Amino acid sequence: MSGNGVSLVTARFTVVSNIAAGTYVGVTGATVRDMVNRGGFKYVSNSAATISDFRGGAQQQGLFIKRNAANVGLYAVARTAETINYAAINSNNGDTTVTMEVYAVTSQFGSSDTTVTSSASCSLAVPTDSEVLTVSSCSTAKLSSSHVRGSAGVNVIATLNGQQASLTLRVWFPSAISVTVDDSDLGVLVTSNSGSGQCSSNLFQSSQVWALCDLSAGSGGGFLQVSGVDVTSLVQWFSISSGGSVSISGGLGSGSSRAFVQGTHLEMCG
Amino acid sequence: MMAPASARGLGLASGAGSSRVAVGQWSQGFGAFVSGASSGAVAASVEGVSFGSSASYSAASSRATQISMLVKTPVLYADDQRFQARVQLRDSTGRPVVDQTSLTVLVSVSGVLIGSSGQSVSTTVGCSFTDSAAGLLLCSSSSLGVGSWFSTLSDQPLTATAQVVYSSTVTAQSTSSVLTLNQTVASVSLSSEGMLISLNRAPLFGGNTLIATVTANTGSFDLSTWGLNINYDTSVLQFVSLTLDNTAGFDAPVVNSDTTLGVVSMVALQRVERR
Secondary structure, three states: OOOEEEEEEEEEEEEOOOOOOEEEEEEEEEEEEEEEOOOOOEEEEEEEOEEEOOOOOOEOOEEEEEOOOOEEEEEEEOOOOEEEOOOOOOHHHOOEEEEOEEEEEEOOOOOOOEEOOOOOEEEEOOHHHHHOOEEOOOOEEEEOOOOOOOEEEEEEEEEEOOEEEEEEEEEEEEEEEEEEEOOOOOOEEEOOOOOOOOOOOOEEOOEEEEEEEEEEEOOHHHOEEEEEEEOOOOOOOOOOOOOOOOOOOOOOOOOOOEEEEEOOEEEEEO | OEEEOOOOOEEEEOOOOOEEEEOOEEEOOEEEEEOOOOEEEEEEEEOOEEOOOOEEEEOOOEOOOEEEEEEOOOEEEOOEOOEEEEEEEEOOOOOOOEOOOOEEEEEEEEEEOOOOOOOEEEEEEEEEEEEHHHOEEEEEEOOOOOHHHOOOOOOEEEEEEEEEEEOOEEEEEOOOEEEEEOOOOOOOOOOOOEEEEEEOOOOEOOOOEEEEEEEEEOOOOOOOEEEEEEEEOOOOEEEEEEEEOHHHOEOOOEEEEEOOOOEEEEEEEEOOOOO
16 A cells, blocks of 8 residues: 555544633644554654644644534524413403423534523513513413403514514404394293292293404504404303393283393293 | 314304204304414314313414524534524414425525636525424535535635425525635645644534544555554543544554543554455
8 A cells, every 4th residue: 555645544532521612722643653664664753743634734733623502593482373362351261371482593513402481581572562461481471351452463572692583473352242142032931930949930931142252463454353253151141130120021020030141041030 | 152172262153053954963163263273172062061072173374474594503614514504484473383285495505606716606405394383494414515615715605595485486585694614724735754634624512523534645655564643632532433444455453542641552554365
């Protein structure tokens, strides 16, 4: 074997993890103990090997540059980016929370993104969007009964060490809640009910009651609305005249019957 | 009524009532549907009475119209051309789940080469979803394969842009990021007999591997036996392995590694062909 550039071996070293970033000069060198031909002639003996590194040119000692992974930027995620303010329909529904996540991307090939949700700070890009939702940390946006409108797009800004990321949330807000009944004319079934419970004398038909509302997101040019949303199961029903009188037709007289809501039924008793 | 039973949301009834389609079967349409997630289940209740059974659904997703990119490897080196970028997709509403039908996401890398040629160059890197529920993709290449684009005169600037492509049509693209090809240095060649050790030129992270490739200039001689000592600073490097280049015709070297002093000694003899 002869020539220039004859490939012999490859040595591998691991860079120690906990050393500081910087340029490390003189970390390696080599001595050619001997190069001998087939005739036994030693034509190189105890000679420094030449090193080629980042600097270029022929060197006697090698260097390498150690660097630490740095954040190249952030991104923010809301896996559910569209939601409804249920508490505005009925505070008993509880606040609606939107889970958010913030990650830092590091400058190292193959490295995992770092969760920085707890260390980043989050705020609303438009302060008046506090009428839509509340952001007190980067982990959660909260929609409660104290909020007064929806939005086609609330921008939440996450900030960490001068880097920013944003995400957009669409919030639907209820309005114009209305009540309808399947049958507004409840006829008497039994005029002399001796049973127990709510009805002690006259027993009437009952009817399913419904609650509908509109949902809107945004205002002005970005206004979005859907109408006739069935929210029967989300509203809180109250007896419309608990213990009071309602007008009764059919010759039964008035002032002796009462109507109330049982579940999602309008019932009436005499 | 009908309403999402999981993935809290609201079914938007087309009217307060439902229609009978057969004996014991009723139909209730949704005029619209606001779902709390990309999938869930719907359940029916009759006059306030809920039933245990439910039916699953998947909400149709919209096409991605927004794309952003963070380049993890903003500087490439002649001996380390690995490229990686994090890409995030959203639809026009800001939802991270997007329609993946006929969708391709890629990073376009382009620039004009420094020097007299002024040649325009470009290449692409493919992207794959890593978390489709969050609209996240990773665009990765183990080597960009652009060795001829590096310059010995200065750093070579390039631009990288992530693109959303539906059915071969670019429908959205990110803002461009600067990608730099680090200036290369002239390679070293031995002018007389001896050995050359070539080290990584790209910066290294902790835990990375420093590779020392050993070549020889035999001058007018042949090489039958050789010995080499490699010294290293044990406070920053740990010896891992030695690999013989089989093309040189030597038997595996006899290696003595002293990890305290930081010396790897080796002796190799020319392989004897046995018939």
